[in-house]
Amino acid sequence: MKALAITTGKPGVSLVDREIPRIESPDEIKVRILRVGICGTDREEVIGGRAKAPQHSQDLVIGHEMFGVVEEAGKSVQQFAPGDYIVFTVRRGCGHCDSCNMNRPDMCTTGDYTERGIWGQDGYQTELVVDKEQYAVKVPKELKDIGVLIEPLSVAEKAVDEAVMLQVKHLPYLRDDKEVITDKNILVAGLGPIGLLAGFILRLKGAKVYGLDVVDQDTPRALLLKQIGGSYIDGRKIPVDHIEESIGRMDIILEATGVAALEFNLLDALGPNGIYVLTGIPGGDRPLQIDGAEIIRRLVLNNQVMVGSVNASQKHFQMAVDDLSRFRETFGNTIDKVITDRIPYNKFSDAFAHHGSEEIKTVVEWMP
Ligand code: BGC
Numbered sequence: 001m002k003a004l005a006i007t008t009g010k011p012g013v014s015l016v017d018r019e020i021p022r023i024e025s026p027d028e029i030k031v032r033i034l035r036v037g038i039c040g041t042d043r044e045e046v047i048g049g050r051a052k053a054p055q056h057s058q059d060l061v062i063g064h065e066m067f068g069v070v071e072e073a074g075k076s077v078q079q080f081a082p083g084d085y086i087v088f089t090v091r092r093g094c095g096h097c098d099s100c101n102m103n104r105p106d107m108c109t110t111g112d113y114t115e116r117g118i119w120g121q122d123g124y125q126t127e128l129v130v131d132k133e134q135y136a137v138k139v140p141k142e143l144k145d146i147g148v149l150i151e152p153l154s155v156a157e158k159a160v161d162e163a164v165m166l167q168v169k170h171l172p173y174l175r176d177d178k179e180v181i182t183d184k185n186i187l188v189a190g191l192g193p194i195g196l197l198a199g200f201i202l203r204l205k206g207a208k209v210y211g212l213d214v215v216d217q218d219t220p221r222a223l224l225l226k227q228i229g230g231s232y233i234d235g236r237k238i239p240v241d242h243i244e245e246s247i248g249r250m251d252i253i254l255e256a257t258g259v260a261a262l263e264f265n266l267l268d269a270l271g272p273n274g275i276y277v278l279t280g281i282p283g284g285d286r287p288l289q290i291d292g293a294e295i296i297r298r299l300v301l302n303n304q305v306m307v308g309s310v311n312a313s314q315k316h317f318q319m320a321v322d323d324l325s326r327f328r329e330t331f332g333n334t335i336d337k338v339i340t341d342r343i344p345y346n347k348f349s350d351a352f353a354h355h356g357s358e359e360i361k362t363v364v365e366w367m368p
Pocket of ligand 1: 039040041042064090091115118119151152155310311312
């Protein structure tokens with residue numbers, strides 16, 4: 001069967017032949033891949049950046065944002081049958097820390113986890129994959145055209161969930177997600193898939209969402225945000241250090257840019273007692289000059305919380321499935337427009353090229 005693979009640490013990606021995987025234990029499911037999304041992590045991998053091949057190999061099959069259909073289910077599989085739509089999670093636990101033992105490998109404490117398609121395990125940019133039922137999430141058939149958004153949405157769900165949980169513990173007068181989010185000023189920085197999908201979650205819960213990017217008003221990211229009732233901020237016109245005076249203080253900031261200098265500058269817009277969740281993973285190692293004393297002074301004097309959030313648990317994948325249906329009910333087919341480019345697997349080079357400001361999510365199609 002065909003697969004898209006890289007040699008870790010080297011630029012380039014190629015179409016390779018791999019053996020068809022077989023079910024080897026009764027709790028496994030064999031899935032035919034329909035499509036797989038591409039994100040910044042994949043693009044980083046194909047230019048020779050962060051990636052780890054499985055043991056005893058230098059090559060890694062990439063891809064972690066999968067969507068497929070069950071082809072065969074092992075004898076002890078309970079919840080899935082052939083023909084069901086399915087998504088597998090990304091991270092596999094280390095097996096020896098409390099988080100992983102509680103099915104929360106996204107909070108692994110040892111760092112010995114693996115991630116399919118990224119870190120030590122082959123991924124999903126291929127025709128067929130096998131994995132265990134415990135890592136699978138069922139997708140209703142109505143969502144089959146957008147089910148490939150579940151993985152990036154799960155990352156946004158976790159980021160919002162972290163902000164909510166922290167704020168409920170942090171502030172004596174806030175009790176639940178409604179109180180933390182409804183009518184609050186929330187800045188989403190970077191309107192790529194993670195930022196935009198976070199915008200959908202936050203609008204669904206009634207936040208005043210401000211989305212910051214550096215694209216024109218009439219390009220898809222800005223337009224989709226406005227269609228769901230968010231306000232677009234063009235970072236080229238309103239600099240980050242003017243957001244507070246132009247728009248107001250932010251109760252929560254959710255960052256999805258991966259641009260280290262901006263990640264620090266955004267703190268300027270955070271209000272007292274605010275929560276700042278970072279999800280962007282900056283590449284490169286260019287040194288950065290920051291005013292450390294000023295940043296710490298602000299954090300302390302304002303009781304602010306700055307927290308990183310990566311990956312997502314099975315619970316967040318399920319939240320993503322449920323919210324995708326709600327997005328359709330509330331915002332119609334606006335959510336479908338997050339997928340801007342669908343590229344057949346044999347034209348994979350086009351998929352990894354940058355498509356400019358018209359692109360939001362590119363997916364590789366494995367079935368015609
Ligand atoms: C993926 C996560 C993963 C992270 C770090 C992201 O692109 O969506 O699942 O944990 O990269 O490798």
